[in-house]
Amino acid sequence: MYNFISWFLESHFMMRKLCFLILIFVWLNLVNSSVDGCTITKGYAVHMLTSITYDNVMVHCKSKDDDLGVHILNFTTLEYSWTFCENWLESTLYSCHFWRASSIDEQTFQVFNRTMAKTCYQGFHDANTCHWGIKQDGFYLFDNYARVWAKQYDWNHGRKSSQKPINEFALVYP
Ligand SMILES: *[C@@H]1O[C@H](CO)[C@@H](O)[C@H](O)[C@H]1NC(C)=O
Ligand SMILES: *[C@@H]1O[C@H](CO)[C@@H](O)[C@H](O)[C@H]1NC(C)=O
Numbered sequence: 001m002y003n004f005i006s007w008f009l010e011s012h013f014m015m016r017k018l019c020f021l022i023l024i025f026v027w028l029n030l031v032n033s034s035v036d037g038c039t040i041t042k043g044y045a046v047h048m049l050t051s052i053t054y055d056n057v058m059v060h061c062k063s064k065d066d067d068l069g070v071h072i073l074n075f076t077t078l079e080y081s082w083t084f085c086e087n088w089l090e091s092t093l094y095s096c097h098f099w100r101a102s103s104i105d106e107q108t109f110q111v112f113n114r115t116m117a118k119t120c121y122q123g124f125h126d127a128n129t130c131h132w133g134i135k136q137d138g139f140y141l142f143d144n145y146a147r148v149w150a151k152q153y154d155w156n157h158g159r160k161s162s163q164k165p166i167n168e169f170a171l172v173y174p
Contacts, residue, residue: 052136
């Protein structure tokens, strides 16, 4: 009898714990998926805008398991963006390689990483956006707090004369 009571109490307690966990999980899912489709982890967007309208700027972004392909920014396509859910380990990292059509300028850097996540996080699951600005003199990041564009990188005046961009992602992937 005693065994049965303790078993009952224990399983009852376990059930309550389980129900509680399930409830939390469902709640987190609802909160998250209602706005950005991410489960538990945060959702982000990387957005880029060019002010170089008289030339084609090629952009090739990728993460460890997501190759976004080459995109062209120019007068007709000033913007490029994508959204994603941060992984469980919060180690999501996107690097982009940029190169110009009419010059040998290029650059490669991380447009999203752990540091950026902090910078781009705005406290809303659907509005965490990293805004990058591509200009003639370099690359700018919009500071959400100071509301200013802050320059992060110059163009690398380094591409060889061949059409093919060099050292793609060599700078960022360990
Ligand atoms: C501008 O970019 C688009 C792709 O985004 C491309 O189809 C188009 O040819 C480009 N325009 C010029 C003038 O190169
Ligand atoms: C993350 O990205 C930013 C912006 O490109 C860069 O300044 C920073 O060094 C990167 N962090 C790491 C750990 O590489």
